[in-house]
Amino acid sequence: MKRLHLALLVIVLMTTGLVMTGYKATVLGFPLLPAQTVDNWIVEARVAFEPTGGPVTARLVLPDDPPGFAILDENFISRGYGLTTSQQGENREAHWTTRYPSGRQVLYYRATVYLHNRTNGEDEAYPGPVSVPEYGEPYHSAAMALLESVRERSADISSFATVLVSDLNAPNPGENATLFVDPNDTDADRVRTLIQLLAGARIPARMSHGITLTDWAREAQPMAWLEVHNTREWVPIHPRNGSTGYPANLLVWWHGDIEPLQVERARNRELSFSVTRNIHDAIDVAEQRAQLMDSRFVDFSLFGLPVQTQNMYRVLLMVPLGALIIVLLRNVVGIRTFGTFMPVLIALSFRETQLLGGIILFTLIVSLGLAIRFYLDHLKLLLVPRLAAVVIVVIMLMAVISILSHNLGIEQGLSLALFPIVILAMTIERMSLVWEEHSPQEAIRQGLGSLAVAVVGYLFMVNRHLEHLIFVFPELLLVVLAITLLLGRYTGYRLTELLRFRALGQ
The missing domain is CATH 2.60.40.2250 (Immunoglobulin-like)
Incomplete structure (x- = not known):
């Protein structure tokens, strides 16, 4: 029952997060990539x-x-x-x-x-066959002969219209088509002729007018197009070359043979x-589009917060992703670390100190603090006073390193104050205990593991694409939570254990 409960919870979380993200991306048009225009x-x-x-x-x-x-x-x-x-x-x-x-x-x-x-809009109801107009002679005979010829060379309504357009615009139109062709015809005149001829085949057709969208045009001229209904939708057809479908840069302004x-x-x-x-x-x-659609997603969006608060959440929202990385590296890979969230906080500090400078500063401060911690151990202090002394020493070391780095022109040392002081103190304390209770090798191994996890977390947390996705689609954190819950039930072998006991499999 417990397994079923967890499975249902994971499915609900993942479905909710992905559906909300899909709606915002496909319907509202929120971009999936940063700096997208x-x-x-x-x-x-x-x-x-x-x-x-x-x-x-x-x-x-x-x-x-x-x-x-x-x-x-x-x-x-x-x-x-x-x-x-x-x-x-x-x-x-x-x-x-x-x-x-x-x-x-x-x-x-x-x-x-x-x-x-890029579609032709919503389907409109089929208006039904139109009445055959009175052409008068000799136009009636020519129209019927022309339409019969077109019918033999077409397969459906759309192809019928395109073949008719091709016949009227041929370099040497046939004798029947010649009666309906005038070299001085405008596009609108040609569409009117086509509508009249298509009515002879009882095909509903209409005129539409569109503006071609370019980078800049001071005098844009509307262009007339032909639309025929194929019993399902209106199909646009170019009145000169017979191509179907509107160009990607044509804005349809109005329908019908009317003055705008x-x-x-x-x-x-x-x-x-x-x-x-x-x-x-x-x-x-996307925000303006959501407002036009009266979508409530904008009201609960992070973009409505003050800019300073938005910048804070750009960092905070990456912490769950860093926590997921820690779960993967600890429970699946098997890397040992000091504490659970210490690598995430160190990775956040690396965002300001930069990776190489942060690794050097972290290693330096932990090494010096560990030496001081061993000295304090000889004084036989109680736990709380000893931790307080370690915190004081860490702050003093940070101040000294910052002053020395500033005098040496190394500006990265000034960002040392961004490291979480309490986490550094606890790391030093934990490392010293492991050093004494297990071995120096184990302490160094866990220290390097913590640093490696922090580096991997940093690489994920500074990724612009991931930061953009999490901030624009914070509902993806539900997916992160679902994956974390799944990994919480993982009881299989870790990758490091497979390497460690690989000799048993031989």
């Missing part, structure tokens, strides 16, 4: 017009859940105007209103977008788009 673009729509008298209403279509992108932030710059947004069919619109405008008016809509989930800007009681209407690319810290973007 996210590309985002600021897309601005500029609306300008001259009122002709009376109240003015301006309507501008807005991007709404564009495929492959997510809107991180959006702003409306329209001083003196009332503003509302509403859903109009398959598009979202902004409505600016004012009663007494005068002079040329300029309004702005600005959105910050980033790449997110409508202004009542105004003249000289102008709509222009501009694009600029930015690079933001991935953590900042």
Whole structure:
């Protein structure tokens, strides 16, 4: 029963930690690597017009859940105007209103977008077959012949549309396709023609318009695309080359063959788009995304703490990882150390003193302290006074070493004060007892083992990737706890014991 209880506890801890980490990484977008950045673009729509008298209403279509992108932030710059947004069919619109405008008016809509989930968005319900339009002759005969030819060379709705696009854009289109091709056609004109022809095959199709996101563009022109519904989803198709799928840098702004800007009681209407690319810290973007999603994870995140407190926890959160390393090295490998957490605290000190300097200072102070401890042993002191004397001597030795190193220009000696004094005193006391009760070799062996474990713990605790993961995803400590609990039941041979008794296996 106890084994089952531990197994269930470990499963719950691991599942909870991994699920929370996966949610924050995949849904909220918290980065798994340090110093990771996210590309985002600021897309601005500029609306300008001259009122002709009376109240003015301006309507501008807005991007709404564009495929492959997510809107991180959006702003409306329209001083003196009332503003509302509403859903109009398959598009979202902004409505600016004012009663007494005068002079040329300029309004702005600005959105910050980033790449997110390279899919074509949520599947929409199949609208059903469309009605066949009245083409009139000779267009009706040509359209039916062209569609029949395309049907023979296609396998499904998507391939039907791509073959039709290829036929209309061929260098030498056939006589049937020629009736529907005009060399002066714009992309929007070509999409309208394709929609009409696809309606002859009862295939639902629509026009979409997108902005190409570049590093910088002062006058970005919307591009018309064709979308056909294959009974499951809308499939985008390039109206010139027939390629399927939107490019990775195309932001779909609106759907339908409509004007993106409508202004009542105004003249000289102008709509222009501009694009600029930015690079933001991935953590900042993930926090803003979580706020937009109204996720409670941000409210309980370490990033909400003061910076000074955050820096403290960047160090403290690595202690459990160091403790796990000690458990592995002691219980599985079999390295002997003085105490359980002394190597972790020494490893924390190495973060400030640097590894080589810390090893030298630690060895020096323990060696000198051990010599003083042997001298105090001749005085026949009681335990508590003896420990107090060792602490006093350790502090005096640390001060002397710091002064000497400073005079010699060795700045690493100044960081000696960062060593935990009580741990050093207890290490000296434990080492002296092992020296007397067992042997000098055993004392030196355990001392070197403690130092080796501290070095291994230091190498893990200063790893930037691990520090980033533990700080950004502190729920991973549940996984560390689960592994520690599992190792707490380990009763097998240690690696050092296998080496020690290898002769028995021969």
